[in-house]
Amino acid sequence: MLEEALKKYFHYDTFRPGQREVIEAVLQEKDVIALLPTGSGKSLCYQLSGYLLNGAVVIVSPLLSLMQDQVEQMKRFGEKRVVAINSFLQGEQRERVLANLQAYRYIFVSPEMLGQKSFKRALSRVHIALIAVDEAHCISQWGFDFRPEYLNIGDTIRTFSRVPVLALTATATNRVKEDIRKYLHMENPYEWISAVDRPNICYQVVPIQKHYEKIGWLVAHVQHTTSPGIIYTQSRKKTEEYAEALRESGVRVAAYHAGIQQDERQLIQHQFIAGELDWIVATNAFGMGVHKENIRQIIHDHLPSSMGNYLQEVGRAGRDGEQSFATLLFTEEDDRITKSVSVMDYPQEFHIDEYERLANQGVNPFIMVEESRITETSYRILHYWMHKLPKIEVIEQINQMKFEKVKEVDQLQQILTGKDCIREEISRYFEQELLTKPVLCCSVCGLPEDVIPKKRLIKEASAQLFSWQERFKQIFPN
Template identity: 35%
Template structure:
């Protein structure tokens, strides 16, 4: 640790480690994998950034957050640390430069999104690298019991093995004991190498303000006016709410801007920059904002709507007071929010017909087959995340095995004359490349080759063709553009009891639905706590706070009794009117119910039904009641 302490001071400009950091770094330096559960702003990133400089090889950082990747890479580069990021915003030239640095051994840290690890061309490059450490940020995504399960994360453990990764560091700010146990099991982390610093942060004063939907704006205004002009984030559920609340605050004389995934990239960047600089002190945002934002002086977090879970709540309030200064976190608790949040959860459960059709289609394939996630989502009207989850479930059941993703089309741009490229190889290889180029369709700039067609014409394996094209790119002889991503699969076994498998898959989705609904109601149950709010919050994450915090709204004697839930009734005339229009995309009861509750689906989006006057007409009505009304039409 002497070298680590020297790096801490000289490279990172810090005098001492924060709690937990030294234990994690020591574990990694001793060659073991670790799980670090630190609160938001607790210094997780240093736990891999510092040892990355001590390892002989590359540190691969897997993160779903582009904003975090950008901030961290910029900060590391400013410190003279060779780090880079690969994400959708990178130009072709930037990607090539990064690959060159990686292959020359000049790069110490490479940040990637988990989806990039399904890219065969990227994995081919990684296979030739010595990867000393894989850091997995937001590691709770690996757990089906977590609040933000992502199928791509389940494959990371196997990938670490196939790439011969030296050690893994899993990092998260929000893991219950059950989730932590699953993370450790997946990555082979020993119990003693699970390092947790504690969730309790005494500088955060948390509070619950019970209110009805029509009282909420005034309550928010009262809270903001008591401590104006301080950096604040107001979290909302819907994009339209972000705009309406920001407009309301601007009308009241405050400077506020909306932020959500539906805005153009330039608008989101401008809002983020204005918030970071202090030009705009208040951002009204969906959960898309704040993840990975390194601003230490956020003084207030307001939840205008209920968060989806206590894990989300903990993560979001964790963005306040990272500088240790006093900060407050206020939840405007309204039971009416449950309706919209529940509707989104129910809307993600696939139709029984779609689920059965998908499973039959997959089990009807030959031993080796491939698919386009986009095409399959459209065909069976399931969201891409639902499709990916089903495919992962079938992999875990031993029905399918993912082989490799590949592209159906390669566009080739020669960076030097074709004759010069061919002259660089021995006669046999040059003759193969000449025949390969001849299979392509020449355009003004790009030569388009379809590997499957070329393989058939040449009598060669498709893998040889793809490897050849990737090699030419690595040697800077050509530029490649790819299209038509398809995922390869192997059908391991066809189940003897197909109906039993479909029922099992349906049960898994129902159980996931029930867990998400339970989490929602868990937020309301916690918000109604009489007495200290911090003690039950810490207990949820497996910790014990011996004494009441003395600072929360409960400790200060405020009542947390929430008003009864209000919801709009089903309007049968609207249900019948839309049903009578006989849209193909709304033929099934659940499809119609999703549409009426304002939940998009692939087929409805393709039919442009999002602009229909009745889209979302029953968004304030519980999904289960809308679904019952739609099913009665069927009956």
């Protein structure tokens, strides 16, 4: 039956590992925690279930770009009863959608929007068959992308009659899984836990003496080795610098970060997927919702802030099962820089004092964001905990969260730059046993000097260059 439905709705003959088991549990109205690797088809678990269940599927998703991408993909495959409820919907359009919410089979919503009274009123008129929480690690303060709004999802769910919950993520430790069970109020959930190991990805750490030497290494390396690939860096400025240096050396490359206009980002994604670009230099803003199976290299010029972030980014390589490479350029100062960056999104003690003072005066503390005295991310964390705990406990809570962030950086550094096999240590971090190792394992186990294949053909840059606005019109004429 399930294979017939898979063929009918998605034109696939077989399931990927874990998909069938997760869908079967959902159809039995069980709560489910599914840890499926990046690129393994997590979205199919709720999409196919939606065709087989009697009612709507509500999908809570943390990224607007990812949400929009999934909605557009489903529409391209012929599904018209799909909608995204987020900040892109304005005025009359939003009111019209909320008034007719029961007409949709798939309802994507951000965690912030899920808690709004107008949305909850509209959703109360809908017969809900399943609630899917994507990127469910965000529900845990110990997860690698903590979002305080996720902690309210479970309370919102409880306002409806009993509805099965499907929690989806690529990576989670036992501690994070326990938080997912707790905060989503799951009842004896079925768990499908995939192995975190990706045998076709070779892990390589390259020691670099000085941070400024990394750009020279990148240019020399990228010019001559296989593509396509993604270079991850921490700052918008570096994405532009690296991309410019690579472009001057003849590489088809683009910079990508959150400061670039949305239309231009869409174009860059399209060009990369279509093979018009060989490399992307990006902050971690790039990758979610980008479906490209043949990425051969992921390069980090910095130490990521957590194991979860690292695995999510390197997991974008080799989705076609072919040999791929994850390279980290590492200097001795990288851990200090990453620790500093990783705690930047947490409020300081003076922010807590200011929030309390404004609240006591009857002033909306959000004015701190409007006057650029605190980032919106920091404010969301502060606002959540100020409504949950006394001030002194808020200080303790946030200090503990910062401590855990720094600890995660230390753990990742030890795994990637220590003396033990990187692949074994990654599996051990997630309390999994590694049974076999590939020949091309990691730089600790030993790799040939030229482990990454050379380019077979250096592609010439296009003779005619267009502005991104002109190219956007060519690709998206409507």
